[in-house]
Amino acid sequence: MKKIGVIGPGAIGRLFAFFLASAGHDVLLVCRREAQAKAFSEQGLTYVDLEGRAHHLAVEATTGGSERLAEAHGVIVTVKSYDTAAAARQIGALNRKVPVLSLQNGLGNAQTLARDVAQEQIAVALTTHGAIAEGEAKVWHKGRGQTVIGAIEAGSEVADWWADVLASCAPVITPSAEIQREIWRKAMVNIGINPFTALLGVKNGQLLREPDVLPLMRAAVEEAEAVAKLAGVELSDSMERVLDVCRHTAENTSSMLQDVRLGRRTEIDAMCGVIVQIAEAAGLSVPHNLFLKNFIKKCETNRFELTSLELKRL
Numbered sequence: 001m002k003k004i005g006v007i008g009p010g011a012i013g014r015l016f017a018f019f020l021a022s023a024g025h026d027v028l029l030v031c032r033r034e035a036q037a038k039a040f041s042e043q044g045l046t047y048v049d050l051e052g053r054a055h056h057l058a059v060e061a062t063t064g065g066s067e068r069l070a071e072a073h074g075v076i077v078t079v080k081s082y083d084t085a086a087a088a089r090q091i092g093a094l095n096r097k098v099p100v101l102s103l104q105n106g107l108g109n110a111q112t113l114a115r116d117v118a119q120e121q122i123a124v125a126l127t128t129h130g131a132i133a134e135g136e137a138k139v140w141h142k143g144r145g146q147t148v149i150g151a152i153e154a155g156s157e158v159a160d161w162w163a164d165v166l167a168s169c170a171p172v173i174t175p176s177a178e179i180q181r182e183i184w185r186k187a188m189v190n191i192g193i194n195p196f197t198a199l200l201g202v203k204n205g206q207l208l209r210e211p212d213v214l215p216l217m218r219a220a221v222e223e224a225e226a227v228a229k230l231a232g233v234e235l236s237d238s239m240e241r242v243l244d245v246c247r248h249t250a251e252n253t254s255s256m257l258q259d260v261r262l263g264r265r266t267e268i269d270a271m272c273g274v275i276v277q278i279a280e281a282a283g284l285s286v287p288h289n290l291f292l293k294n295f296i297k298k299c300e301t302n303r304f305e306l307t308s309l310e311l312k313r314l
């Protein structure tokens with residue numbers, strides 16, 4: 001059994017922490033706020049399964065960062081993409097070759113981790129499990145998904161290490177030798193779903209019933225595919241994948257909709273923001289991604305929802 005640190009126990013962090021702890025691994029949750037660490041330490045972690053049954057497990061939690069992580073055999077990073085740099089510094093301060101797993105949304109997380117952590121230590125996992133965090137220490141499992149794992153450096157064994165640890169407890173773990181491609185594929189899904197669910201205030205499945213919005217989703221995804229090509233990743237059928245994920249996660253409230261509803265910063269910068277950045281540097285115009293980036297930013301500070309017709313007219 002391993003001791004695994006989880007930096008950033010939001011919805012996905014809590015979900016995987018539960019998978020690990022229920023298989024007997026020793027889990028240390030590294031929280032940003034004292035109140036959250038206290039809640040985990042006092043109440044344990046509550047996981048509500050797909051049938052609505054609640055399970056409780058005792059977990060260790062801290063805000064202590066690097067000192068408490070010192071004994072971890074591996075560290076999972078589930079912070080929001082804009083907090084990746086801080087997590088990288090915490091891991092870098094360990095001064096030890098610990099296997100690291102980025103389990104996050106968005107483009108650029110592995111590069112940010114690699115500023116403080118050796119590339120050979122870093123694996124990336126992308127998951128389609130649906131989860132919603134409630135309060136400080138509870139998570140609802142809302143959709144059974146799949147998780148692909150790969151190392152960012154060719155020849156590194158770090159992804160096999162993580163696949164072994166997770167295979168014992170998390171549903172459907174698939175190793176991938178092409179993780180950069182998987183990161184871009186997931187980014188297409190996030191660009192096609194997240195901002196639209198956040199702007200309309202709807203669950204993923206509802207997007208399939210919005211004929212005015214589907215062409216806008218397609219346009220944003222096609223722009224992002226063109227930018228992926230500029231970055232050396234050829235993708236096709238991304239819109240079909242978006243629709244597929246909408247079908248399979250129909251009842252999910254996307255992470256971006258959860259963020260705007262709670263008045264939190266979203267991960268739009270690591271999604272449409274990166275697309276705009278790469279496109280601008282190459283002189284390519286990506287008007288849909290630019291619009292989504294700017295509009296979601298407005299939504300973060302000034303909560304509102306649009307109807308599909310209003311969105312179409314903008």
Ligand code: PAF
Nearest residue numbers: 128190193249252254255
């Ligand atoms: O960010 C999310 O919510 C998820 O990555 C996804 C796949 C869009 C499902 O809700």
